[in-house]
Amino acid sequence: MSSSRRQFIKLLSGLGAAVGSANILNAQNKAAEAPAPAAGSIYMGDFAAPKLSTIKVAIIGCGARASLHCRTLASYQGTEIVGVCDIYPDLVEKRLELIKKSAKDDSRHSNIKVYHGDKHAYKKMLAETKPDLVYIITPWQWHAPMAIDAMNAGAHACVEVPLCTTIEEAWRIIDTSEKTQRHCMMLENCNYGREELMYLNLCRQGVLGQLLHGEAAYIHDLRHQMASIDRGRGTGFWRTPEWASKSGNLYPTHGLGPVAQYMNLARGEDNFRRLVSYSSPGLNHELYVKERFPAESKLNQIDFTPSGDINTSIIKTELGRTVMVQWDESSPRPYSRHNLIQGTRGTAAGYPSRIALDYGEGEGLAEKIFNMLPKKRNRTNFHSWCTDINAFYEVYDHPLYKRTLHHAKEMGGHGGMDAIMNFRVVECLLNGEPLDQNVYEGCYWSAVAPLSIKSVKEDGMPQDFPDFTRGRWKETKPLGIVS
Secondary structure: OOHHHHHHHHHHHHHHHHHHHHHHHHHHHHHHHOOOOOOOOOOOOOOOOOOOOOEEEEEEOOOOOHHHHHHHHHHOOOEEEEEEEEOOHHHHHHHHHHHHHHHOOOHHHOOOEEEEOOOOHHHHHHHHHOOOEEEEOOOHHHHHHHHHHHHHOOOEEEEOOOOOOOHHHHHHHHHHHHHHOOOEEEOOHHHHOHHHHHHHHHHHOOOOOOEEEEEEEEEOOOHHHHHHHHHOOOHHHHHHHHHHHOOOOOOOHHHHHHHHHHOOEOOOOEOEEEEEEEEOOOOHHHHHHHHHOOOOOHHHHOOOOOOOOOEEEEEEEOOOOEEEEEEEOOOOOOOEOOOEEEEOOEEEEOOOOEEEEOOOOOOHHHHHHHHHOOOOOOOOOOOOOEOOHHHHHHHHOOHHHHHHHHHHHHHOOHHHHHHHHHHHHHHHHHHOOOOOOOHHHHHHHHHHHHHHHHHHHOOOOOEEOOOOOOOHHHHOOOOOOOO
């Protein structure tokens, strides 16, 4: 080897070491810049609350999303629904009927107190019913304040996505959780899909090798929800102003949650570091309104100019891995969450489910799986996808999914993922175990929204993630394969 080549390699090695040192220093700086925790606070990364023999549950928000939560929570042994609250009394009555039907006249849910008519009626419910667990199923802007009020009232909080809408809200949630020693879990149901659970198992078993890259998305045409504007209530009534006024990834967690747990982000191995983001022009909402709604519709008074139809963000982790996160709720295209995880030994992806692996003849369990497939071909040809996903389910189906399969089919909810998620919340609280998603994960995943909005405003300038764990993510155990 020539001396010039040796010098060049030495230079590259030095640059690599410098980049690694810079990343460590960057993480230390972010931890140092975090606000100091309140006196008496404890780290919630692997927190396990004392066992509960009966979980007293209160529900805030009785819209469409509350239907599944009411049915499942009423059906579990070990729960007692003590309060239900919404602005609209008719929605409260609908959910009460559903709870009674799901409970099959179980006396545990015979003394439910109802609250409605006032945006702050939930505070009275917290004070009077003294719940152990509060489900928050309301518009985005209420998630953080209601979660904080619930924890301060002594209850664990389970919050629909996103957990918060600003970085400031994230810190307030974390500080309250650490001070009160109450769980605050974002209800990211997509982490409990069958495909997502199996891919987590593949990652934990090392089938994909060392993880390098992930792709996550929420691509779902929801323009029809804008009709709620003229009705004066409904999801689109509060969601449409969000679409119209902001450009960024407004709803990142459905795709990101599973990928983040594949990679152990904020859990011992790696963490979120930095994000860059760009949005396309926002044209689809205005076009949809002009073509589908009459001139007198209130939608024609909304200015959609500030919006962006599709947002693409790139996350860089502390280890240098990358995650692409996309959001699009207005384009005429099929639903997708991407759900791609790529490693040194192969790639697993969703929509449609498919896997490609690089294993030699007779090498490893993955090769044995390929040999089970019906087609006689080179089973390890990673230049083409294996779409016979059932062969992988036979070997790598997550044990939690197999254990709860009957319950998931009976209750439903996005293919059963909602039912499995709620089952795990109740199971963990009854057993005194850590929840599958901690408060820091919910804040990291939700923080993509405000960081992407800021990056788009600054023409793609990088935005650093705060270290919500104050440097303690390295102590947090990776999410195990729960049996």
